[in-house]
Amino acid sequence: MNTHIIKKTQKKLILVFTLSLFIFSSTVFAQTAAKLTSTEEFGGKWGTKVKEAIEAMKLEGNIEDGAIIYEEICQACHQPGGNGDPGGNFPQLAGQHSTVIIKQIADIRIGNRDNPTMYPFANIEALRAATEDIFDEEKSGPQTLSDVSAFIQTLPMSSAIVGEGVDLEHGAEIYKENCVRCHGDHGQGDVKNYYPVIAGQNYHYLLRQFRWIKDGKRRNANPEMVKQISGFSERDMLAVMDWVSRQTMIAGDWDSKK
Amino acid sequence: MKLITRQSLLFFSAFIISGASTVFAADEATIQRGKQMYMSLTCFACHGQEGKGMVRKRDRKSKKTGNWKYRKGDPMPGFEAYPKLAGQNSKYLYTQMMDIFEGRRNNGMSAAMLGIKIMIDSTAKEGDLQAVADYLSQVRE
Numbered sequence: 001m002n003t004h005i006i007k008k009t010q011k012k013l014i015l016v017f018t019l020s021l022f023i024f025s026s027t028v029f030a031q032t033a034a035k036l037t038s039t040e041e042f043g044g045k046w047g048t049k050v051k052e053a054i055e056a057m058k059l060e061g062n063i064e065d066g067a068i069i070y071e072e073i074c075q076a077c078h079q080p081g082g083n084g085d086p087g088g089n090f091p092q093l094a095g096q097h098s099t100v101i102i103k104q105i106a107d108i109r110i111g112n113r114d115n116p117t118m119y120p121f122a123n124i125e126a127l128r129a130a131t132e133d134i135f136d137e138e139k140s141g142p143q144t145l146s147d148v149s150a151f152i153q154t155l156p157m158s159s160a161i162v163g164e165g166v167d168l169e170h171g172a173e174i175y176k177e178n179c180v181r182c183h184g185d186h187g188q189g190d191v192k193n194y195y196p197v198i199a200g201q202n203y204h205y206l207l208r209q210f211r212w213i214k215d216g217k218r219r220n221a222n223p224e225m226v227k228q229i230s231g232f233s234e235r236d237m238l239a240v241m242d243w244v245s246r247q248t249m250i251a252g253d254w255d256s257k258k
Numbered sequence: 259m260k261l262i263t264r265q266s267l268l269f270f271s272a273f274i275i276s277g278a279s280t281v282f283a284a285d286e287a288t289i290q291r292g293k294q295m296y297m298s299l300t301c302f303a304c305h306g307q308e309g310k311g312m313v314r315k316r317d318r319k320s321k322k323t324g325n326w327k328y329r330k331g332d333p334m335p336g337f338e339a340y341p342k343l344a345g346q347n348s349k350y351l352y353t354q355m356m357d358i359f360e361g362r363r364n365n366g367m368s369a370a371m372l373g374i375k376i377m378i379d380s381t382a383k384e385g386d387l388q389a390v391a392d393y394l395s396q397v398r399e
Contacts, residue, residue, distance in 0.1 A: 076300050076302065076303035077300045077303055077374075085377045085380070085381065086380065087376050087377055087379070087380035087381070088376070089373075089374060089375075089376035089377035089380075090377065115373065116367065116369035116370040116372075116373055117369075117370045117371070117373030117374060118373075119336075119367075119370060120304065120312075120336040120337050120340070121336075123335075123336045125335055125336065126334070126335050126336025126337070129334060129335040129336065130334070130336075132318065133314060133315050133316055133318075204376075
């Protein structure tokens with residue numbers, strides 16, 4: 001065999017191979033940077049494939065029933081107004097998007113998010129059993145979840161526990177550069193893509209979750225957020241969380257249209 | 259006259275012992291405080307009303323068969339691994355609470371309780387946890 005031809009073929013093959021590898025990897029990275037994951041595209045680390053969660057998100061939530069369920073199951077720790085405890089141990093749920101509540105409960109149940117304290121309250125069978133005691137008509141687990149999260153979304157977020165208030169200008173600036181794309185211009189989140197409301201959330205809770213997202217301890221964090229905040233300094237974090245804890249929701253923030 | 263007679267010794271011991279029993283039993287104020295804190299520290303959310311465990315609040319019949327589906331007082335699904343506390347020894351309750359909050363006990367669902375430490379640290383005052391233990395220990399059926 002002519003060695004000269006073999007060498008030429010080999011070189012061509014190597015060239016084609018590295019070129020296609022380059023094209024392939026660049027398109028993959030281009031995809032992940034461009035589109036925000038939508039509710040329809042469940043999957044991967046961020047989206048939820050949990051059957052009951054998907055079902056719950058499709059069901060119409062009965063707010064009246066949700067109020068009764070909330071009082072029975074969630075109120076003990078998250079308080080009657082849904083504002084949580086001052087120390088930020090139990091987060092404010094008030095005003096949170098129903099889809100966010102459903103997704104977090106699902107993540108806790110399947111072990112995507114470590115929260116042993118919440119286990120019995122995220123257990124879909126336990127939720128169904130609890131409402132069996134309250135209502136005469138049987139209610140499925142997903143319906144229970146849909147009802148209670150619809151109710152929670154109607155409660156007013158309190159903005160009661162805020163930071164030191166000494167670096168808010170810096171906080172607003174960093175927020176504008178980093179967080180608006182997903183959390184909105186005033187921390188209102190997105191009900192369709194289940195980006196959480198952070199406006200008015202308890203400052204201590206925000207700090208803890210932010211640290212855990214950054215350190216990888218909160219394993220169900222959106223990977224894009226982990227990347228986005230990797231460069232935040234301690235000062236950045238305190239300033240942004242302080243600014244965020246003082247924001248308030250406005251009418252229209254909960255609409256699905258986007 | 260003999261100062262230390264058998265009679266006087268008996269009388270004296272009875273006097274001492276009756277005083278000692280008030281040192282060991284918690285007073286009414288502590289028990290009331292414990293009852294209040296048992297609610298405000300959210301303990302009832304997992305350990306049930308009065309520490310009697312998470313149980314069914316009503317009877318329920320199956321619509322199909324007419325047999326009892328469950329009775330009032332039956333264990334509540336989802337909480338089978340959470341202990342009843344009513345009537346348990348006060349000293350045991352207190353040491354277990356401290357062992358869990360301070361990381362010396364981490365079996366079973368201890369992590370679930372450790373998860374509320376932030377709230378306990380910021381809400382419970384000196385003596386509150388002991389009061390809760392005292393309250394629970396004297397809850398009867």
